[in-house]
Amino acid sequence: MVLVETPERDASSPICMFPLDLPARWKPYGSVLDIDLLYVADCPNHAIARARVQIALDRTQLAAVVREREVQSSEEAARLGMRGSPTILIDGHDPFAAGADPAALSCRLYRSDPGFSGAPTVEQLVVAFGG
Numbered sequence: 001m002v003l004v005e006t007p008e009r010d011a012s013s014p015i016c017m018f019p020l021d022l023p024a025r026w027k028p029y030g031s032v033l034d035i036d037l038l039y040v041a042d043c044p045n046h047a048i049a050r051a052r053v054q055i056a057l058d059r060t061q062l063a064a065v066v067r068e069r070e071v072q073s074s075e076e077a078a079r080l081g082m083r084g085s086p087t088i089l090i091d092g093h094d095p096f097a098a099g100a101d102p103a104a105l106s107c108r109l110y111r112s113d114p115g116f117s118g119a120p121t122v123e124q125l126v127v128a129f130g131g
Contacts, residue, residue: 084108
């Protein structure tokens with residue numbers, strides 16, 4: 001329990017606050033997803049990833065802010081958490097990262113039932129969105 005004093009209250013009447021043990025991506029006041037699509041110039045899978053993100057959002061009927069960002073340096077890739085192009089971050093998290101994959105400006109492969117692809121499947125995105 002955390003006791004908080006405010007100028008309007010003295011120590012004899014503290015506000016009690018209890019830490020909540022909630023999943024990191026749980027949003028109690030709405031479900032607007034924050035999606036970042038990171039890619040390198042001339043990425044052959046950028047458009048496919050963008051289209052699949054849109055299809056998955058349409059299927060789940062979730063609201064989202066989708067930002068696309070061209071990454072131009074290894075330092076920027078490391079800072080943003082890009083593990084190959086394209087990388088899709090959902091609320092700042094890469095749900096498709098396997099362990100401690102290093103930052104990379106190279107093409108990225110996603111594993112799915114049919115094999116490997118340059119972008120996650122619509123079904124994988126629906127699951128990642130929590131739908």
